[in-house]
Amino acid sequence: MIQQVIAGLQAGSTYAMLALAVVLILKATDVPNFATADMGLVPTFVGWQLMDSFDLTYWLAIPAAILFGMVLALVIERIAIRPILAESHFATVLMTIGVFVVLSAVIQLIWGSEPRRIDAPFSGNFEVAGNFVTYDQLATIGLGALITAALLWFFKSPWGVRMQAIAEDRVTPRLLGVRVDRVFSISWALAAAIATVAMTLHTQSTVLTDTAGAPLILKAFVAATMGGFGSIIGAFLGGLALGVIENLAGFYIGTGSRAAVAMIFVVLILMAKPEGLFSKARPREV
Amino acid sequence: MNRRLATAVLAVALAAVAIVLPDFVNAYRLFLATLIVVFATAGVGLVVIMGWTGQIALAHVAFMGIGAYGTNWLFSDLGVPWLLSLLLSALAAAVVGVLIGFPAARLRGFYLAIATLAFAELIVRFFVEADTITGGIAGKPIEIIQLFGLDPDRSQWYIALLLAVVVFTATDRLGRTAFGRCLRMVRDAEVATGSLGISATRYKLLAFGLSGFIAALAGGLFGQLLTYVSPDTFHTALLIQFLVVVFVGGVNRLSGAVIGAIFVVVSRELFQDVGDWQRLVFGLSLVLAVRFLPGGLTSLLPRLREMRRLDRQPQEALS
Numbered sequence: 346m347i348q349q350v351i352a353g354l355q356a357g358s359t360y361a362m363l364a365l366a367v368v369l370i371l372k373a374t375d376v377p378n379f380a381t382a383d384m385g386l387v388p389t390f391v392g393w394q395l396m397d398s399f400d401l402t403y404w405l406a407i408p409a410a411i412l413f414g415m416v417l418a419l420v421i422e423r424i425a426i427r428p429i430l431a432e433s434h435f436a437t438v439l440m441t442i443g444v445f446v447v448l449s450a451v452i453q454l455i456w457g458s459e460p461r462r463i464d465a466p467f468s469g470n471f472e473v474a475g476n477f478v479t480y481d482q483l484a485t486i487g488l489g490a491l492i493t494a495a496l497l498w499f500f501k502s503p504w505g506v507r508m509q510a511i512a513e514d515r516v517t518p519r520l521l522g523v524r525v526d527r528v529f530s531i532s533w534a535l536a537a538a539i540a541t542v543a544m545t546l547h548t549q550s551t552v553l554t555d556t557a558g559a560p561l562i563l564k565a566f567v568a569a570t571m572g573g574f575g576s577i578i579g580a581f582l583g584g585l586a587l588g589v590i591e592n593l594a595g596f597y598i599g600t601g602s603r604a605a606v607a608m609i610f611v612v613l614i615l616m617a618k619p620e621g622l623f624s625k626a627r628p629r630e631v
Numbered sequence: 632m633n634r635r636l637a638t639a640v641l642a643v644a645l646a647a648v649a650i651v652l653p654d655f656v657n658a659y660r661l662f663l664a665t666l667i668v669v670f671a672t673a674g675v676g677l678v679v680i681m682g683w684t685g686q687i688a689l690a691h692v693a694f695m696g697i698g699a700y701g702t703n704w705l706f707s708d709l710g711v712p713w714l715l716s717l718l719l720s721a722l723a724a725a726v727v728g729v730l731i732g733f734p735a736a737r738l739r740g741f742y743l744a745i746a747t748l749a750f751a752e753l754i755v756r757f758f759v760e761a762d763t764i765t766g767g768i769a770g771k772p773i774e775i776i777q778l779f780g781l782d783p784d785r786s787q788w789y790i791a792l793l794l795a796v797v798v799f800t801a802t803d804r805l806g807r808t809a810f811g812r813c814l815r816m817v818r819d820a821e822v823a824t825g826s827l828g829i830s831a832t833r834y835k836l837l838a839f840g841l842s843g844f845i846a847a848l849a850g851g852l853f854g855q856l857l858t859y860v861s862p863d864t865f866h867t868a869l870l871i872q873f874l875v876v877v878f879v880g881g882v883n884r885l886s887g888a889v890i891g892a893i894f895v896v897v898s899r900e901l902f903q904d905v906g907d908w909q910r911l912v913f914g915l916s917l918v919l920a921v922r923f924l925p926g927g928l929t930s931l932l933p934r935l936r937e938m939r940r941l942d943r944q945p946q947e948a949l950s
Contacts, residue, residue, distance in 0.1 A: 377740075377741035377744070379744075425918060425922065428922060429921065429922060432925075433740070434687070434739075434740030434741045434744075435685070435687055435740070436921055436925070437741075438687055438740075438741050438744045439874065439878060439917065439921045440918060440921045440922070442871070442874065442917065443914050443915075443917035443918035443921060444914075444918060445914075446871050446910060446911075446913060446914030446917065447911060447914035447915055447918060448914075449910065449914075450907055450908075450910035450911035450914050451911065453907040453910065454907045454908070454911065559867060563745075563748055563749065563752065566745045566748075567745075567749070570742075570745060601756070601759070601760050604752075604756055605752075605753060605756045607749075608749040608750070608752045608753045608756070609753070611745060611746065611749045612734060612746060612749050612750065612753075615734050615737075615738055615742060615745070615746050616733070616734045616737070
């Protein structure tokens with residue numbers, strides 16, 4: 346049981362990090378980014394390549410990968426997203442789905458479908474009160490919590506406040522001298538960094554394949570939905586809860602239910618409490 | 632009058648070409664032509680829900696799956712006549728469509744995208760679990776039908792044509808009625824619907840039901856063409872192809888579904904042996920269509936005409 350919960354927390358922390366990347370971009374630019382997972386997967390492959398063919402150590406390759414991911418996100422934001430920012434969610438949903446397809450196709454073209462391993466310098470496990478915890482699990486859960494705390498702090502900082510102001514109203518902050526485009530860039534770059542961390546941790550504890558991103562993106566959106574999309578802490582808790590519930594359902598009910606539980610969950614939440622489980626009610630825009 | 636005559640002549644000519652086509656092309660070309668017709672028919676369902684009603688509905692290919700599996704199950708396992716099987720599965724898909732519409736009536740924008748994706752995922756999950764009907768994850772061979780005593784290829788071609796004609800004319804008519812205008816009103820001015828006594832919820836539910844119905848009709852035939860279907864058939868890859876069908880073709884017009892279907896089937900064919908390039912082409916065309924051509928390829932012609940009209944006007948004023 347506890348073993349299942351720990352495994353669930355690890356999966357949940359991955360969902361949570363991706364959900365945070367989704368929420369960050371949504372808060373700043375009002376774009377629901379369906380390409381989040383693959384924007385983290387491309388740099389993860391780059392990191393693997395750096396370790397594999399240039400013999401870089403993990404501690405050099407992964408930061409380089411994160412940097413690459415941030416630059417990639419800046420490029421995507423500039424050429425694909427910003428020109429259609431004024432349009433409805435209809436356009437931005439389709440655009441980010443298109444970006445997702447392009448990124449996953451590029452991964453297939455460059456790296457193929459063969460599974461790879463990322464050798465992390467921290468492997469193995471330790472025992473706590475009769476339960477085994479791997480260092481991967483510890484790192485994933487710990488970093489998830491750390492990123493959540495950092496984002497909470499960030500949204501209180503001047504850049505974070507500007508970001509929220511812009512999400513509310515794009516015109517007034519500009520009149521007050523806020524560089525809106527710079528705020529957009531920062532949100533995309535930060536989100537990509539978080540997504541890269543999430544995908545690296547996820548693929549090093551499982552396996553690195555070209556299709557690792559697609560199943561995760563819907564889970565990330567489910568987690569963000571549980572948190573109500575506006576809330577950092579909500580997205581984090583939503584991710585953890587989803588991971589644990591999935592694992593327990595898979596263990597006690599059957600593996601088939603594991604995949605279905607997230608979907609049933611999100612449909613129920615959207616029908617009953619679309620503002621999320623952890624946030625206060627908000628008046629609807631007309 | 633002239634224009635009407637021209638349209639009628641064109642329609643007759645097209646019908647004649649369609650009817651004799653099997654005598655002039657080989658079996659594989661005929662298969663591709665049938666695929667185009669089936670894709671265009673399914674695309675009509677997306678035009679109704681995404682184009683006319685303005686709802687981001689991403690469960691469309693799951694409905695096609697209901698059509699493919701349902702038709703084959705009723706026909707092959709229960710012995711129901713094929714056309715009746717197709718109709719019954721389409722009705723079932725319409726009911727599921729209305730069920731999906733319930734949360735949709737309350738959700739907007741990307742919330743709806745998530746909900747419909749989750750529903751699609753659940754339906755595909757059902758295909759995996761219900762293995763007595765669907766053959767589970769391994770998939771199921773589809774029993775091929777031969778109507779009118781023709782060989783399978785021709786029979787599929789004529790059924791697809793018949794179905795397409797029925798679906799296109801019926802939907803086109805429907806689009807011109809008060810019903811069609813109400814759907815567009817839900818899209819363009821949902822806030823105002825209530826004060827005019829139009830229930831936005833009701834029209835959204837009907838649109839979801841109708842689009843599911845059409846998708847399943849096309850899905851039943853799609854299964855025939857594939858001869859073998861598995862849950863994966865009706866997953867992300869096909870969804871993306873259908874997004875390309877409607878958004879490259881033009882989401883607001885029925886003709887967009889035809890243009891988009893030709894585009895997708897031809898691209899599938901050109902990049903058949905290189906699946907990754909195919910994916911890249913679909914991704915890029917979706918990105919480019921959303922970025923530069925929001926009305927799709929079918930919006931080019933009216934736009935061109937408009938430009939020519941504007942060009943001509945000053946000269947007319949001078950003379």
